[in-house]
Amino acid sequence: MLDFLRGEGIKDSLISDIISFRNYYKLEPIYEYRIPVPKYNYYGKEVWEQAITALLCGENLLLVGSKATGKNVLAENLAAVFGRPKWDISFHVNTDSTSLIGTDTFENGQVVFREGPIYQCAKWGGFGVLDEINMAKNDAVAVLHATLDYRRIIDVPGYDKITIDEASRFIGTMNYGYAGTRELNEALTSRFMVINMPNITTENLKKLLLKEFPNLKEEYVEQFAGLFKDLQLKSENSEISTKSVDLRGLLASIHLMNKGLTGDKALSMGITNKSFDDFERTLVEDVIRLRIPDNLERSEIFKD
Ligand SMILES: Nc1ncnc2c1ncn2[C@@H]1O[C@H](COP(=O)(O)OP(=O)(O)O)[C@@H](O)[C@H]1O
Ligand SMILES: [Mg+2]
Structure with missing residues (x-):
């Protein structure tokens, strides 16, 4: 992947910062399988440089654009480039705090906590792809507000506080421009650096x-x-x-x-x-x- 970036003409300084990031943040071997091996490469030097810079600075990213502008391809490529495990979290009518953070369930007569994808991603330094984030319902939005907070602690009533690992990043995607798409609320948008995804050249x-x-x-x-x-x-x-x-x-x-x-x-x-x-x-x-x-x-x- 890094060779691909060099081939695309991405600045050397960014590439060496990525290498430092990868060497600095370790990963539990049991989550190595979650580091993506992308089928497609994302093409677009400017977008690559903006995205890499923001992630290196610890920011979360929101990729906004019409369909098939490569939003999910880029998100997956970024997890691969940074060498982090990826969790896909999609937002639809039934996505609520339980499905995001987790819930207590019975297993062999005992109460155990079944971890949700936001919980795991935050705990293990993952890259969480918040797909179609603008479709999130109120209950899910509350979790997102906490997850994307600069304090990097997820504090949602009813759950223990979760500290977000330093290597974790969240990448939201949203479509616009056709019926059924909704706007993202302002408070949530302000927690991201936003890239308007251009059409491919x-x-x-x-x-x-x-x-x-x-x-x-x-x-x-x-x-x-x-x-x-x-x-x-x-x-x-x-x-x-x-x-x-x-x-x-x-x-x-x-x-x-x-x-x-x-x-x-x-x-x-x-x-x-x-x-x-x-x-x-x-x-x-x-x-x-x-x-x-x-x-x-x-x-x-x-x-x-
Ligand atoms: N700039 C780009 N670079 C690489 N592939 C792209 C680009 N733009 C669109 N595509 C292609 O478009 C298709 C859809 O990509 P995807 O990431 O699923 O789109 P989105 O999530 O924006 O709807 C994929 O086959 C992808 O390879
Ligand atoms: Mg998509």
Whole structure:
């Protein structure tokens, strides 16, 4: 991972600070398995440098952006780079203080405390990914306020005080820009350093495509990257919604093409059909057709 960062041109001083961090903060061997081995690398030098600097300064991070801007990929990459175990904590209607901190349960006739993910993460110096944190309900918000407090002590009524390990960091993610997303309350936001996650650059998108599909022909690296940018532009100009601007869907479509599905069929599943509006779907198909001819076969897209 550190070699990857060097390759991306991340400042040497930051990399040596990361190495010091890793040497300084030890880890219980039983939690080594939680250090992620990322499947994807995050591309974006500026964001990397901002995130690393904030974490080195002991800050917690909030990654804000539209879907598929790499928020979870970055959070996982950061835990890997800092060599810390990762806990994923997602927020939904049923997430309450018990599911976050833990609860007393009966085991063999005895009362034992079953530790929740926030508890474990805080205790073992983990990186806690607070996924879709803006969806947190009141009971969970109270726990978050305590967890993210500068005193680094979680003090929630009904529980023992928990001291947060010095190596622990919390990384929140939140989407915005489509129906159903909520704003984060001000007091919670103020406990984070916030990064607005940019859309991936064309250059980095090409890198990502080649890393994922080393057998992709040069011409189609260009066309797929161009297609994604075309869709983004149409959406920015409000000609289409963001539904079809879906990098996850594009990558999945290329996977299907690699398995033998024609280009148009694969892209209809991964991109076009994400919209449920006939008129919008036609617009999206038009954008696709300009770059990807109908019935495009696997052999024309891939080298092998
Ligand atoms: N800047 C980026 N660098 C690397 N991958 C990216 C980037 N932006 C988006 N992706 C890709 O988009 C997909 C979704 O990433 P994810 O982190 O799950 O998005 P989010 O959590 O923002 O919705 C992944 O396949 C990821 O590799
Ligand atoms: Mg996500």
